[in-house]
Amino acid sequence: MLSYILRRIVSTLPVMAIVALFVFSLLYIAPGDPAVVIAGDQASPEDVERIRQSLGLDRPFLIQFGSWVWRILHGDLGTSIFTNLPVSTMIGQRLGPTLSLMMVTLLLTIVVAVPLGVVAAWKAGSLIDRVIMGFAVFGFSLPVFVVGYMLAYIFALELEWLPVQGYTPLAQGFWPWLENLILPAIALGCVYIALIARITRATMLEVLQQDYIRTARAKGLGQGGILFVHALKNAAVPIVTVIGIGIALLIGGAVVTESVFAIPGLGRLTIDAILRRDYPVIQGIVLLFSFVYVLVNLMIDVIYTLVDPRIRY
């Protein structure tokens, strides 16, 4: 098992290397001279030349890439052109809110979607099934910002149950922290709840057709034992896969959600960095998100082997 995990980690290295190369090339893919791009619209030719030299842009591409990677491996993501702060510090400040939002959303999604999917599959064809699947289609079709503003209007402005927007760090107490995250998590989670409920239903329907479910019934097992002990675990591999893909999509959704609910997270930082053409910050964020995604995939692969003994490692 340990050697399997190690092998999987080693196999992610090429992926990370390609991601790093791509992220580094961002500057060069963008139209125009990177130094001009970084210097901005009002820079003099001297400014541009200074930037070129200070960033080492006059050196060959591969040397630049090498030293960039070397610095990243030492934890140095560069310095923001706009704020002059180290990129790692800027990301560090914004990491908490985004991670909080993603985790609460993920938890909410799994807790709501999986049971809904199981019930829909169990009662396939019934009214309950149709209602759940109807909601799923609804959840799919609504954009995050529409749901977000609607929730904020109803639950924050009209009913005044929850705060409209903002973020409180966990250090200031659990409830104040959670209070601010509930509406964003629902808004962001809608699509994933719909997606995962549908996948759970489809996979469960297939598993419930299998011979071993009949065996479980022949043993006299109750409905709960059949659904959760025998069926759900067998359906887990596709469900876990989709949850993993969901985490990747969540990153994109978080950007929009943070804008709607004024959460000072990485999403806001990303938008600000793009608007200011703050290339080192953009590079740092893309690199971080890619890393998280690779890590999530690694975790999913490990979960596969834990769930299904037939998957060899």
Added chain:
Amino acid sequence: MSATLLRIDDLHVSFSTRRGMVEAVRGVTLTVGAGEMLGLVGESGSGKSVTGFATTRLLDAAGRVTAGKILFRGQDVTKLRGDDLRQLQGAAMSMIFQNPRAALNPIRAIGLQIADAILTHKRISKDAARAEALELLRAVQIRDPETRMNAYPHELSGGMCQRVMIAIAISCNPALLIADEPTTGLDVTTQKVVMDLLADIAAARGMATILITHDLGLAARYCRRIAVMERGRIVEEASPKALFGGPRHAYTRRLVAASPTAVSRIEDLVTEEEREGYAAIISKPRQELAAGTPPLLEVRKLAKRFDQGAAAVADFSMTMAGGESVGLVGESGSGKSTTSRMICRLIDPSEGDIVFDGQSIGHVAARDFHRSPFRKDIQMVFQDPNESLNPRFTAFDCIAHPLMRLDGLRGGDELRQRVNECAERVGLPLDLLPRFPHQLSGGQKARVGIARAIACRPRLLVLDEPTAALDVSVQAVVLQLLDRLRRENDIALLFVSHDLNVVRMLCDRTIVLRNGGIVEQGESRALFDNPKTDYTRKLVEAIPHFEAGPALAAAL
């Protein structure tokens, strides 16, 4: 006769399908005494399994008991609900199924799966249930039960999986066990071991058993009373002796005739009308090959090793003349399928050579063999006609595909004509050609598979258990067809099977394989009448015959 345990009274079961209600069981009446073993025999679609599922209340959601009663110890099973039902299922009444590996949860250790059944019905601790599960594994004679407790179904053989299923079924000492085709798909020796075990356990525990099977010989060997079902009704109920001695119903007569025995010939299996014309073919003497004709196929010291494992096949050599039929028999895992696949050039041998018509083909990589001119000469008929036909291809497409790929036909009249010829050759009605596999019966699918294989006029046909999934009456017709193809078109047949009766009828020579090596070979009839090795003798003795029935009955 002992007290009546189960009494099925005028049972009707219907299934709702897209085309409306279909009646699968139409008025079955049946009794089973305590401790009795009853055989319920019939071909696919006869309603025998549905009767079993209705009794254990495991019918699919689409199935419904529309009339009749199932009285188990005087209580009507069809009316039970909720907890009353669950107290019955797995406790007083249990069931084992066809395809044991699929019937076990693939990701749950078998020890836990047995303990599940115990914990559902007994109020004992998990440790106590585990200890009981271990005892049950011992009772079903699984070697090294402590280690096997933690094994998963994919780590066990089919026979072992069925033993685990038996352990689950008997875990709460049921009064009635329904075994639905428990040994279909297992090889003959494993079948014997599993059935002997089941019979012993049933006798020792006084458990009544309904053995649902399509194999008359098997039912005759283990049951003292057999009920024959056809199209949802019981048409005859008798002792094996009476059934084989003088079947009264026309369907039973046909079924008895179609069941291969140790002495039957292919022409014995089919009815009078079908036999005509066939007699003329077999009476025609075969053309003698001119002396010095090179063999069609020569296999030299073939071996196959899968990565890291022991050799699946080692040092396998054989020759075949054109138009000859050779049987390849052995238990599962003996390497017969691997060998046949190497000869078909679907997988690459690790060592050795294959010479076809004087040319070495053993070194052409399997993935390039489709470009070899010999691809059309060597064709294969696969085991399961359900799995080996593309569900999105019509019967026409299936047969036309090799013609387009290997004979370069582009479509149009010529292709249509060739496909029609093939269909006629295998007795497939032409109006079935536009149909998809799921719209065809098992026998029709088998014919499509054979038509596809003979489409390019091969000289060697390799058949991997081509009749294992078929009913006996369909098997009889398919065997006759194959024999005819061989005699009329001079197609050599390499017939891989664990059904020795079938091999004996169809093949001139037989090769017996064990653990990847040849243990014995020779002329089929002589080999089976007079086996030289213990292994072959064991294989031959394991075939369930009616003849063994009275001996067992007398012993009881």
